[in-house]
Amino acid sequence: TCIEYQSNNFILINRTQVSNEKILLKDLFKVKESIHTRVIEDLEKISFHNLPLIISLFKIYNINILKFEGKTKIISAIKLRHDIVHRSGVNIDNNSLIIINKEEVNKTIELFNNFVDYINTEINNLLTQSSDFPFDDFPF
Numbered sequence: 001t002c003i004e005y006q007s008n009n010f011i012l013i014n015r016t017q018v019s020n021e022k023i024l025l026k027d028l029f030k031v032k033e034s035i036h037t038r039v040i041e042d043l044e045k046i047s048f049h050n051l052p053l054i055i056s057l058f059k060i061y062n063i064n065i066l067k068f069e070g071k072t073k074i075i076s077a078i079k080l081r082h083d084i085v086h087r088s089g090v091n092i093d094n095n096s097l098i099i100i101n102k103e104e105v106n107k108t109i110e111l112f113n114n115f116v117d118y119i120n121t122e123i124n125n126l127l128t129q130s131s132d133f134p135f136d137d138f139p140f
Helices: 025-045 053-060 070-086 102-129
Strands: 004-008 009-013
Touching: 053 070, 053 102
Parallel strands: none
Antiparallel strands: 004 009
């Protein structure tokens, strides 16, 4: 698992290749230089609307994002987004055209802003409460 904490943002990526990779001590500083790049590359490959993947990533550090009070609305918004993007705006359940107004868009933006705030709060709590947080003293 690679971890990067920068500017109050926490990023974690669980990569099978990375978690099984062996690094010789003599190569540690060479590898250190590439960690940031590898994390960015992984982030670019993640589909952040894939909620099961995001749940499992945060669960690694005991952050349960399903405790967010608006979780059912988040799930509905992700499903709606999927229908709009991948089904040309047609609802798969009843084959009707999806119509949304500006108020619904603004409420959804607010919902996701609150969701991100919730996740940031959970991360900050983890960082301030955990004395054994991995890599605290590693200089990257």
